[in-house]
Amino acid sequence: MLTVENTLETGGIVAAIKNRRSYYDIEKAIPITDTALIELVDTVTELVPDSVNMKSAHVVLVLGEKHDLLWDTIFDVFGGKVKRAKIDTFKAGYGTILFFFDREKVERMSDKYPYSREKFPIWSMQANAMLQFAMWTALREKDIGASLQHYNPVIDDAVKALFDLPGHWELNAQMPFGAIGSEPEPKPKEDIRKRVIVKD
Numbered sequence: 001m002l003t004v005e006n007t008l009e010t011g012g013i014v015a016a017i018k019n020r021r022s023y024y025d026i027e028k029a030i031p032i033t034d035t036a037l038i039e040l041v042d043t044v045t046e047l048v049p050d051s052v053n054m055k056s057a058h059v060v061l062v063l064g065e066k067h068d069l070l071w072d073t074i075f076d077v078f079g080g081k082v083k084r085a086k087i088d089t090f091k092a093g094y095g096t097i098l099f100f101f102d103r104e105k106v107e108r109m110s111d112k113y114p115y116s117r118e119k120f121p122i123w124s125m126q127a128n129a130m131l132q133f134a135m136w137t138a139l140r141e142k143d144i145g146a147s148l149q150h151y152n153p154v155i156d157d158a159v160k161a162l163f164d165l166p167g168h169w170e171l172n173a174q175m176p177f178g179a180i181g182s183e184p185e186p187k188p189k190e191d192i193r194k195r196v197i198v199k200d
């Protein structure tokens with residue numbers, strides 16, 4: 001019988017999934033070029049599936065001074081309700097990936113397939129989550145640490161104004177990333193049989 005340990009030793013996607021963690025100690029100097037980074041973000045975005053192939057997800061890769069400005073803006077929008085030190089841990093990274101979905105596209109699909117009308121917003125979210133996870137894992141494979149943040153919806157209007165983005169793009173998540181400053185604590189072992197049941 002294949003144990004969890006044995007599976008992880010096989011490498012490949014399972015090893016990549018194992019290495020993905022929430023990295024809160026991130027720095028500026030990532031080990032790949034901007035060209036390679038953009039290619040990675042493009043490729044992952046292109047390959048992750050969506051319901052009826054509707055491609056509802058949009059990504060904004062924010063780098064350099066724009067990344068710093070983004071986190072300063074997030075701090076300002078909250079008007080002192082978030083800690084400066086916390087925001088600065090994200091600002092300390094190299095960049096941020098903003099994940100959006102196209103509300104108008106989802107509405108068009110709901111009109112086109114009325115028998116699944118209420119499902120399309122859910123499927124769009126699921127596809128967005130798949131994209132976030134794939135991106136998070138692919139970044140880690142390149143020795144880039146990331147975390148997933150949700151300052152939306154408070155920041156939505158300010159972020160769209162800052163980067164001149166369409167009003168019908170709905171912000172779903174922010175993924176600050178950078179060089180890995182330190183590794184997080186190992187995850188506590190869980191009794192996976194409480195969540196995975198095998199019937200044979």
Ligand SMILES: Cc1cc2nc3c(=O)[nH]c(=O)nc-3n(C[C@H](O)[C@H](O)[C@H](O)COP(=O)(O)O)c2cc1C
Pocket residue numbers: 020021022023147148149150151184
């Ligand atoms: C849907 C989703 C939403 C999350 N939102 C946040 C968030 O807003 N802020 C944050 O710091 N971490 C957030 N996380 C990260 C989780 O807290 C983290 O993945 C979990 O504790 C497991 O730790 P790991 O990522 O190191 O494996 C989110 C994760 C998921 C999947």
